[in-house]
Amino acid sequence: MKNIDWNNLGFEYIKTDCHVRSTFKNGKWGRLGIHRKDTITMNVAATCLHYGQACFEGLKAFRCKDGKVRIFRPKENLKRMNDTASYIHCPQLPESMFIRAVKKAVSENIDFVPPYGTGGSMYLRPLLIGTGPRIGVAPGDQYDFIVLAIPVGAYYKGNIKPVDAVILDDYDRSAPRGTGHIKMGGNYAAGLHAHSLAKKMGFPINLYLDSKTRQYVDEFGTSNFIGITRDGKYVTPDSTTILPSITNKSLTQLAEDMGIPVERRPVAFHEIADFAEIGACGTAVVITPIGRIVCGNKTFEYDSEKCGPVLKKLYDELTRIQYGEIPDRHGWLMEVE
Ligand SMILES: Cc1ncc(COP(=O)(O)O)c(C=O)c1O
Structure with a gap:
């Protein structure tokens, strides 16, 4: 060691x-x-x-x-x-x-x-x-x-603390940023300006709408979008301009295992007001709960103190599989000899 x-x-x-x-x-x-x-x-x-x-x-x-x-x-x-x-x-x-x-x-x-x-x-x-x-x-x-x-290191040391996200409403550079177009990597350079602008405004994370119509939710700068509806459904955008997240795919499977209905479909911007929980998911942190989303003079509020119960349950299940604490029932882990 x-x-x-x-x-x-x-x-x-x-x-x-x-x-x-x-x-x-x-x-x-x-x-x-x-x-x-x-x-x-x-x-x-x-x-x-x-x-x-x-x-x-x-x-x-x-x-x-x-x-x-x-x-x-x-x-x-x-x-x-x-x-x-x-x-x-x-x-x-x-x-x-x-x-x-x-x-x-x-x-x-x-x-x-x-x-x-x-x-x-x-x-x-x-x-x-x-x-x-x-x-x-x-x-x-x-x-x-x-x-x-x-x-x-562990991203969350014990407490999974929600963060605030911003939609840069006069910002229209999500398309050439190339996550969906060039899948992973390729070119994140076009997103760096939006990312640092969000940081300067005090937001650790930014949320992109679809760059063509700005009527639909695409994804966060470094992670996919998950919304949990008030009646407990897992909703995630179906869009050709987002990165197909492996974490999202895994969480979707775990949600189905738990009997949580999953909807992968276009998510209209106005729907964000109605979600009970919102999370950003990706390899680095599994799930980052979102406390607030700010878009111009509008603010959408969720729980800014703690991760919501559905996302927490999914977070725990996935991390327990990853650390071998519960059976790897889907065969997701590959041993290093
Ligand atoms: C733009 C973007 N979306 C989504 C993700 C999440 O993908 P994955 O779950 O495969 O890490 C990432 C990963 O870092 C990303 O950069």
């Missing part, structure tokens, strides 16, 4: 022992290597630098109650990454290589996996970038696939 203050880990880059990497050249992927330096060298004309030919994923490994380390649903991330890869004309990642790479990134950094009971986990960041040179607009012919492994 590394000498780390596990209880005070945040969600920040930390240099670990190594990352794993494979290079695609002459039409095929090379051997998966282990790299101890956390820098890479590439051509100044690399397509990831000029044309944004790059995408990433985010998933986690957990040290479970029995001491074993398990990765949560890595095949889902592979599927999503390959969808993104075809969209930005990167080569597909073979399943066997992706799985070996995420497992290796964990096993080679095993002493960085936070102990069970601290609430921490190991965040895995697969990255696919065009590293071949091009000056004319065209995809490159060399790519690097990298997996970083970084220990992250």
